[in-house]
Amino acid sequence: MGAVDEDYLKEIEIARRELRSFITNNKCAPLMLQLAYIQNVDIVKHRLKLKKVSYADLYQLAGVVAIEVTQGPIIDFVPGRMDSNESPRVQAHFLNGEEDARSLRRKFSRMGLSEDKDIVVLCGGHALIRAMHPKVAMRETPKGETREDRSKFEERKWTKEPLKFDNSYFKELLSRGASFSRLPMDSALVEDQRFYHYVERYAKDEDIFFKEYAISHKKLSELGFDPKNLNNSKGLYQKLNQHRGLVGIGIISVAVAGILVYLHKKKKNQLKIDPKLEF
Numbered sequence: 001m002g003a004v005d006e007d008y009l010k011e012i013e014i015a016r017r018e019l020r021s022f023i024t025n026n027k028c029a030p031l032m033l034q035l036a037y038i039q040n041v042d043i044v045k046h047r048l049k050l051k052k053v054s055y056a057d058l059y060q061l062a063g064v065v066a067i068e069v070t071q072g073p074i075i076d077f078v079p080g081r082m083d084s085n086e087s088p089r090v091q092a093h094f095l096n097g098e099e100d101a102r103s104l105r106r107k108f109s110r111m112g113l114s115e116d117k118d119i120v121v122l123c124g125g126h127a128l129i130r131a132m133h134p135k136v137a138m139r140e141t142p143k144g145e146t147r148e149d150r151s152k153f154e155e156r157k158w159t160k161e162p163l164k165f166d167n168s169y170f171k172e173l174l175s176r177g178a179s180f181s182r183l184p185m186d187s188a189l190v191e192d193q194r195f196y197h198y199v200e201r202y203a204k205d206e207d208i209f210f211k212e213y214a215i216s217h218k219k220l221s222e223l224g225f226d227p228k229n230l231n232n233s234k235g236l237y238q239k240l241n242q243h244r245g246l247v248g249i250g251i252i253s254v255a256v257a258g259i260l261v262y263l264h265k266k267k268k269n270q271l272k273i274d275p276k277l278e279f
Helices: 006-026 029-034 038-047 055-069 101-110 116-128 168-180 184-191 193-204 206-221 227-240 254-265
Strands: 130-140 146-157
Touching (some): 055 206, 101 116, 101 184, 116 193, 116 206, 168 184, 193 206
Antiparallel strands (some): 130 146
């Protein structure tokens, strides 16, 4: 990736517009946030023939556009992330949904997010997330043995409108408590007193949730990246967007921490494009 100049920033804006169209047409905002659709972000780079924008910036862009088109907050963004062919020595601390309060604090702290507020507010991204859970059934084998069959899955949603980013996740937690939990991580937010304080805060005031979410989201999206070293590009970006104010770009997903690991391992000749998807 070359220097972050005006041409680079113009490509960022082009990609932003096309991603907005792509995500809206395919209704794939939840999948973008979970990184399950990440290979299809490459469609934008290939079809638009973007020569300067790094995959790291492009993936971050896709995440915030997903939040933006689902009526979420605008998140401040500074471009300049670099791709690499080498894997980092430090392994990402992925969340698997099985964490209790202690595990959540430990994993987020290792990522550089030690405040309870960061942990809880980022979990608000569950408003857009859907999970696949195995349907457990007992099947009889040809030998007459009875075994568990987990070959079929069912989709579970955290909120009634998974294509709308709002504070409904916290409202559900507040009103239904542990009975609402889809994963042990959800229960931790209700059962831990310090976490529950923020669950109440965000359930009662969506404006506060949006404001604090945008701040934490930006912090998460800049893990492993120091925008302070790119003051010039930041100024160029703000100048380029004076006509519409601050523009937000970034990504959530409790899984976002692993995006740089993914980028380090990804090779351009491995890109796959699904021709059936709309653009």
